[in-house]
Amino acid sequence: MIQELFIKNFAIIEEVRCQFEKGMTVLTGETGAGKSIIIDAVGLLAGERASLEMIRYGSEKATIQAVFTIDSGETKRKIEALGIEIENDEIMIQRELYQTGKSTCRINGQMVTVALLKQVGPYLIDIHGQNEHFLLLNEEHHLSLLDAYAGQKLQPLKDDYRQYYDHFCSIQEQLRKLQTAEKEDAQKIDLLKFQVEEIELSNIYIGEEEELVQEKEYFTHFQKIQEHLMSALSMLQTEEYSAVDAISQASQEIGFLQGIGENYQQLYQQLQESYYQLQDAVSHMSHELDHAEYDEERLAYIEERLDVYYQLKRKYGDNAEEILEFQAQAQAQLNQIENKESIIETLIQEKAQIEQKAKQVALELTKQRQEIALELAEKIETQLHELYMEQAIFEIRVLPSEQLLETGMDEVYFYISTNKGEPVKPLQKIVSGGELSRITLAMKTIFVRKHGVGTIVFDEVDTGVSGRVAQAIANKMHYISEFAQVLCITHLPQVASIAGVHIFIEKMEKDERTRTTLTTLEEEKRIEEIGRMLSGEEMTALTKQHAAELIALSEKIRQQNKVQKKQVIAND
Numbered sequence: 160m161i162q163e164l165f166i167k168n169f170a171i172i173e174e175v176r177c178q179f180e181k182g183m184t185v186l187t188g189e190t191g192a193g194k195s196i197i198i199d200a201v202g203l204l205a206g207e208r209a210s211l212e213m214i215r216y217g218s219e220k221a222t223i224q225a226v227f228t229i230d231s232g233e234t235k236r237k238i239e240a241l242g243i244e245i246e247n248d249e250i251m252i253q254r255e256l257y258q259t260g261k262s263t264c265r266i267n268g269q270m271v272t273v274a275l276l277k278q279v280g281p282y283l284i285d286i287h288g289q290n291e292h293f294l295l296l297n298e299e300h301h302l303s304l305l306d307a308y309a310g311q312k313l314q315p316l317k318d319d320y321r322q323y324y325d326h327f328c329s330i331q332e333q334l335r336k337l338q339t340a341e342k343e344d345a346q347k348i349d350l351l352k353f354q355v356e357e358i359e360l361s362n363i364y365i366g367e368e369e370e371l372v373q374e375k376e377y378f379t380h381f382q383k384i385q386e387h388l389m390s391a392l393s394m395l396q397t398e399e400y401s402a403v404d405a406i407s408q409a410s411q412e413i414g415f416l417q418g419i420g421e422n423y424q425q426l427y428q429q430l431q432e433s434y435y436q437l438q439d440a441v442s443h444m445s446h447e448l449d450h451a452e453y454d455e456e457r458l459a460y461i462e463e464r465l466d467v468y469y470q471l472k473r474k475y476g477d478n479a480e481e482i483l484e485f486q487a488q489a490q491a492q493l494n495q496i497e498n499k500e501s502i503i504e505t506l507i508q509e510k511a512q513i514e515q516k517a518k519q520v521a522l523e524l525t526k527q528r529q530e531i532a533l534e535l536a537e538k539i540e541t542q543l544h545e546l547y548m549e550q551a552i553f554e555i556r557v558l559p560s561e562q563l564l565e566t567g568m569d570e571v572y573f574y575i576s577t578n579k580g581e582p583v584k585p586l587q588k589i590v591s592g593g594e595l596s597r598i599t600l601a602m603k604t605i606f607v608r609k610h611g612v613g614t615i616v617f618d619e620v621d622t623g624v625s626g627r628v629a630q631a632i633a634n635k636m637h638y639i640s641e642f643a644q645v646l647c648i649t650h651l652p653q654v655a656s657i658a659g660v661h662i663f664i665e666k667m668e669k670d671e672r673t674r675t676t677l678t679t680l681e682e683e684k685r686i687e688e689i690g691r692m693l694s695g696e697e698m699t700a701l702t703k704q705h706a707a708e709l710i711a712l713s714e715k716i717r718q719q720n721k722v723q724k725k726q727v728i729a730n731d
Contacts, residue, residue, distance in 0.1 A: 160643070161226075161613075164177050164201070165177075166223050168215040168220065169199075169200055170215060171675050172215070175677050177679075179660070182658075183636060183637050183660070184660040185647045185649055186662045186664055187650070187661065187663060188666075189665075189666070195619075198646075198648060201616060204223060204276075206277030214256055219257065219258055221255065222254075225251070227252065227614075229248050234283075238250070251267055252265070252266055252279075254276075283614060284612065286616045287617050287618065295595065295602075305555060306528075306566075313527060316527065323517035324563055330506050355486055355493060358483070363483070367468075371465055381451070388444050392441065392444045395441055403437050407434050514563065528571070536555045539605065540552065540553040542635070543597060543601050547631055548597060551575060554573075554574040554583050557571055558570045576589070603639060615644070616645075616647070619648050632651075634657070656713040686710065687706075689709060
């Protein structure tokens with residue numbers, strides 16, 4: 160639920176800070192006072208799109224910030240799965256809009272993307288406005304509503320179907336590519352054959368290039384190597400003087416001192432090691448000089464082989480490993496094209512098998528959806544009767560399609576009859592605005608416990624109703640508030656009177672600027688506001704009496720809803 164909301168320099172709001180409580184809160188005020196602005200601000204915290212027009216005139220930026228309390232363990236797990244840490248069951252979201260067009264989002268002080276905010280938002284806020292009416296009228300949305308009601312019940316089947324469907328689509332795409340590339344195949348075959356043969360005839364192998372480079376270095380610097388080896392050898396060992404013999408004699412002399420102390424023993428060992436190492440070095444140099452041979456033919460061969468690598472690297476990769484990998488892939492493509500007919504036949508058979516398995520799962524999914532549709536339709540119908548649509552008949556039809564779809568093989572349609580004796584017809588062809596509000600509210604009443612959303616916002620969804628219908632809508636909204644925090648913008652006194660908290664939104668002028676203020680109404684002021692909603696500007700003693708009676712009646716309804724909530728929880 161929203162615990163606290165802070166808005167600064169947003170539209171006509173200079174700065175407001177408002178505390179919210181559990182249960183139901185209504186926001187009332189004259190048209191244009193800024194009620195919907197509050198909802199727009201909350202919507203931004205749920206990841207809705209921002210615009211520069213939202214920034215208060217003359218301000219560099221707008222700031223919206225809210226602290227949410229998370230009561231649901233499931234909601235907490237889902238949010239944490241997105242990488243958001245939650246401490247003390249609270250989360251803070253901040254959104255800033257700049258005149259430069261820049262927009263920043265923060266969750267618990269950490270910068271996040273709008274995309275992530277859009278993922279987190281639906282777990283915290285459900286804004287129920289006119290847009291939801293359009294979704295309800297959109298037949299493409301009916302299936303998702305049915306599946307949302309089903310919850311986890313259908314998930315294993317949906318997961319199984321999705322695996323088959325994705326596999327089916329993958330095979331279909333492979334077949335499409337194979338069947339539409341006949342003209343390209345002839346040209347591609349020639350190219351692939353050339354590439355494979357060129358690499359094959361080169362006889363390259365991993366490590367050869369490095370060996371050739373090393374050998375070329377030797378021949379390139381052959382003369383230099385010989386000169387330095389001879390010079391080094393002459394310095395170490397000549398007819399007149401031998402450094403090796405000198406170290407050997409020195410070692411012998413120190414050897415006589417070994418018994419005197421450990422330091423002489425150590426010195427003797429060092430001289431011995433030096434002698435053997437120097438002897439090995441001299442032997443190695445002599446061997447190099449004795450076996451040195453400059454081979455012009457070998458050098459020419461090396462340069463020729465390195466040129467092969469150079470040419471291949473220009474075309475196929477940076478080293479022998481990548482070139483050979485390219486050859487393998489080209490060969491695989493060549494095999495695929497040359498054996499295309501066989502591959503196509505195999506894929507067609509595989510496609511048929513996968514399609515059959517997908518259809519089996521889809522049929523079971525259809526069967527279960529039809530059962531769930533009967534249950535949901537019955538509950539919606541009951542809710543509509545309680546909202547004074549006594550003659551309403553509601554049907555949810557699950558009709559199998561001819562082909563595999565992303566969600567199964569089902570097309571779902573909502574049908575309704577609002578008058579006795581009339582046949583059911585598609586929802587969008589029957590309902591009025593007031594009826595549509597009641598249908599969406601009925602569904603919200605059913606879905607509230609399944610969704611687990613902390614805050615539900617009703618943005619003037621009671622438009623177009625009055626009298627007992629308005630009272631019934633008020634009752635439903637309050638019932639929903641027993642399971643989730645409800646924020647409601649309304650012009651109906653019945654709705655305003657049933658809320659636990661009443662916030663009055665007022666537009667005023669100060670310093671030649673328009674400002675919006677929020678005031679939580681105490682009992683007397685609340686009676687006056689509801690009285691104004693009942694009769695308009697003229698306030699009489701009788702009007703106040705009616706307002707007080709309406710509040711008293713609403714209190715009885717609130718108590719009844721609390722009892723009903725306990726019964727629902729007990730039955731679960």
